[in-house]
Amino acid sequence: MSTTLKRMTIEPVTRIEGHAKVSLLLDEKNVIKEARFHIVEFRGFERFIQGRPYWEVPVLVQRLCGICPVSHHLAAAKAMDLVVGADRIPPPAEKMRRLMHYGQMFQSHALHFFHLCSPDLLFGFDADPAIRNVIGVARKFPELAVQGVMMRKYGQEIIRATAGKKVHGTGAVPGGINKNLSISERDALLREQPKMMDWARGALAIARDYTVEHLKTLAPFGSFDSNHLSIVRRDGAMDLYDGLLRAISPAGDRIFDMVDNQRYVEYIAEEVKDWSYMKFPFIRSLGPEKGWYRVGPLARINTCDFIDTPEAEKARKDFASVTGGKPNNITMAYHWARMIELLHAMEKITELLHDPDLQGRDLLAKGERREEAVGILEAPRGTLIHHYVVNNNDQVVRANLIVSTTHNNSPMNMAVKKVAEQYLSGKPQITEGLLNHIEVAIRAYDPCLSCATHSLGSMPLAVELVDAEGSVLERRMRP
Amino acid sequence: MSKPKVATASLAGCFGCHMSLLDIDERILQLVELVEFDKSPINDIKRFTGRCAIGLVEGGCCNEDNVHVLREFREHCDILIAVGDCATMGGLPAMRNSIPLKECLEEAYLKGPTVYNPAGKPPSDPELPLVLDRVYPLQAVVKIDYFLPGCPPSAETLWQALTALLNNKPLELPYELVKYD
Numbered sequence: 001m002s003t004t005l006k007r008m009t010i011e012p013v014t015r016i017e018g019h020a021k022v023s024l025l026l027d028e029k030n031v032i033k034e035a036r037f038h039i040v041e042f043r044g045f046e047r048f049i050q051g052r053p054y055w056e057v058p059v060l061v062q063r064l065c066g067i068c069p070v071s072h073h074l075a076a077a078k079a080m081d082l083v084v085g086a087d088r089i090p091p092p093a094e095k096m097r098r099l100m101h102y103g104q105m106f107q108s109h110a111l112h113f114f115h116l117c118s119p120d121l122l123f124g125f126d127a128d129p130a131i132r133n134v135i136g137v138a139r140k141f142p143e144l145a146v147q148g149v150m151m152r153k154y155g156q157e158i159i160r161a162t163a164g165k166k167v168h169g170t171g172a173v174p175g176g177i178n179k180n181l182s183i184s185e186r187d188a189l190l191r192e193q194p195k196m197m198d199w200a201r202g203a204l205a206i207a208r209d210y211t212v213e214h215l216k217t218l219a220p221f222g223s224f225d226s227n228h229l230s231i232v233r234r235d236g237a238m239d240l241y242d243g244l245l246r247a248i249s250p251a252g253d254r255i256f257d258m259v260d261n262q263r264y265v266e267y268i269a270e271e272v273k274d275w276s277y278m279k280f281p282f283i284r285s286l287g288p289e290k291g292w293y294r295v296g297p298l299a300r301i302n303t304c305d306f307i308d309t310p311e312a313e314k315a316r317k318d319f320a321s322v323t324g325g326k327p328n329n330i331t332m333a334y335h336w337a338r339m340i341e342l343l344h345a346m347e348k349i350t351e352l353l354h355d356p357d358l359q360g361r362d363l364l365a366k367g368e369r370r371e372e373a374v375g376i377l378e379a380p381r382g383t384l385i386h387h388y389v390v391n392n393n394d395q396v397v398r399a400n401l402i403v404s405t406t407h408n409n410s411p412m413n414m415a416v417k418k419v420a421e422q423y424l425s426g427k428p429q430i431t432e433g434l435l436n437h438i439e440v441a442i443r444a445y446d447p448c449l450s451c452a453t454h455s456l457g458s459m460p461l462a463v464e465l466v467d468a469e470g471s472v473l474e475r476r477m478r479p
Numbered sequence: 480m481s482k483p484k485v486a487t488a489s490l491a492g493c494f495g496c497h498m499s500l501l502d503i504d505e506r507i508l509q510l511v512e513l514v515e516f517d518k519s520p521i522n523d524i525k526r527f528t529g530r531c532a533i534g535l536v537e538g539g540c541c542n543e544d545n546v547h548v549l550r551e552f553r554e555h556c557d558i559l560i561a562v563g564d565c566a567t568m569g570g571l572p573a574m575r576n577s578i579p580l581k582e583c584l585e586e587a588y589l590k591g592p593t594v595y596n597p598a599g600k601p602p603s604d605p606e607l608p609l610v611l612d613r614v615y616p617l618q619a620v621v622k623i624d625y626f627l628p629g630c631p632p633s634a635e636t637l638w639q640a641l642t643a644l645l646n647n648k649p650l651e652l653p654y655e656l657v658k659y660d
Contacts, residue, residue, distance in 0.1 A: 014520055014523045015520070015522070016520075017494050017520070018494075021606070036606075038604075038606050040606070040607055040608050041491070041541065042541070042542070042587070042610050043575070043583075044578070044580070044583025046587050047582055047583040047585075047587070048575040049574075060571065063570070063630070064493060065494065066494040066495020066497065066498045066631065067493075067494050067495075111501070115501070116521075129522075129523040129524070133516075133521065135511050135516060135522070138508060138511060149501075149504055149507055152501065152504075153504040153505075166499070166502050166634075167495045167499050167631050168631065264593075265592050268593060269593050269594070269595040270594060271596070272588045272589075272595070272596035272601070272602065273602065274598060274602050274603060274604045275602065275606055275607070276604075276607070277602055277607060279588075279594075281593075288595065398592075400591045400593060402593065436523070439523075448494075
């Protein structure tokens with residue numbers, strides 16, 4: 001390596017959840033030689049859960065993440081269903097969990113789009129950081145801000161009605177659920193439903209029109225070909241709560257399909273790299289170099305054959321037409337895909353609220369105990385894998401978690417590298433606006449790094465120019 | 480007259496307390512009329528821009544960065560509030576306190592069924608902050624003025640606490656808003 005390489009860091013990354021920084025190595029002409037996205041926290045969850053009774057797990061693990069606690073709550077509950085021998089849980093229980101999950105999807109996607117990302121889209125990637133935030137949005141586009149806040153609230157109310165509490169609820173238990181939906185809870189949610197459908201359509205239109213209008217700039221922005229992974233229903237439909245694993249190549253060929261969740265270990269491995277606490281998952285048959293893949297809304301729209309709700313399916317076809325039916329590999333298309341799912345979640349919520357099973361009383365099942373089980377679902381940010389081994393004393397003896405954001409580790413690193421090369425490389429001056437471009441690409445993936453490190457975190461960003469001997473040449477901070 | 484500033488941070492927490500703050504829902508629009516937000520993960524203000532009336536800190540300290548950020552908050556905030564069970568007691572992450580750190584790292588990076596680790600050691604790059612031997616609550620590191628327990632404290636708890644302090648009223652929360660869960 002040349003002795004004149006400079007090191008630069010962006011720390012912390014903001015408007016994402018968790019602690020991370022970006023480091024760049026540049027040569028004497030500011031040409032990017034290396035770009036890395038580091039996750040800087042570590043929790044040790046896999047170890048300290050050992051010895052805890054299995055029934056505590058769905059309540060404990062959600063404390064990995066306050067943004068999507070429901071995802072961890074339900075993935076753990078799905079694994080523990082199998083541990084207590086409940087191969088199928090009763091329909092009222094499954095539908096209550098689904099309602100909780102779609103409520104979660106709705107609130108998380110609304111939060112990400114309106115509270116965290118809309119400032120970049122509405123004001124521009126290099127707008128003044130003083131207004132480039134949700135409060136700036138509230139001042140300039142009050143109606144939109146209110147919609148964002150109220151949509152998130154609606155999703156949170158669904159979570160409260162199904163899990164007992166908006167953050168870190170207790171609804172799902174091994175083998176089922178501990179409450180059904182009362183008529184008054186149902187009616188309160190139905191009252192707001194038409195408005196939420198309308199706003200969800202509106203949000204989708206914003207994301208779609210923005211993407212189509214700016215396609216020329218957005219298509220290459222931090223984009224690259226990748227494999228895609230998600231679970232899908234047995235008939236190929238998008239299913240966010242339950243399904244079988246499918247992975248496709250950048251061109252859309254199946255790498256594996258209809259893989260039983262219990263066998264995920266045979267298909268997926270995670271590489272440890274020295275410079276990040278977040279591991280780098282890959283498809284075993286392709287190896288660490290070629291086997292990495294994307295998960296989340298973009299991957300799900302790419303892997304599924306269709307969506308089983310009419311409005312979201314129509315939107316999916318519209319989305320697919322942009323790339324002629326081939327998988328979409330555009331990083332910034334995540335936002336559009338996410339809003340298709342927002343609408344899908346609202347359609348599913350509507351279906352469920354009209355289903356009398358939600359007032360059913362058959363809430364629990366059990367059967368023959370098992371030692372080991374895997375629970376997989378599609379969390380807002382992507383495929384979430386929980387794997388536990390439980391001993392005869394009901395204690396967890398092993399836990400392996402591959403959370404959504406971890407799957408996107410290599411893609412986020414790739415996006416950072418691409419944007420650094422496209423926008424920063426060779427520039428004499430690295431401005432705050434240029435730095436935000438890197439964060440814009442990271443935000444497209446909606447990373448949740450608390451989950452990903454099984455640790456705890458928040459996000460700030462500073463950039464440092466350091467010479468080869470390690471002395472600081474220039475320091476830029478936000479603001 | 481300029482509005483009082485509020486800064487927020489999530490250290491070794493899950494962001495759930497920030498979510499609970501957002502659960503004040505439409506009152507957020509009232510809140511932004513009352514205060515100006517300084518350094519916070521919800522905006523792009525990465526360094527303090529001035530003196531803050533109130534600092535809200537979620538999460539305990541699990542690495543050297545957390546300690547650094549917490550000290551900065553103490554330095555810049557008139558009133559510093561520990562928000563949630565992790566900040567006040569270490570919370571769930573402190574479950575690792577009874578286990579040697581080495582064992583936690585080995586489980587995550589060497590032993591897991593999906594681990595592929597040709598180097599055979601946990602991450603240790605200088606870019607990564609040092610992990611502390613255990614997880615510490617905030618008051619073990621700096622002086623804390625108020626503690627709001629709960630996992631997370633409810634939106635109502637946060638709202639009442641904030642509005643009382645901003646109006647120079649004593650912070651007297653009703654019994655049902657002070658919960659440890």
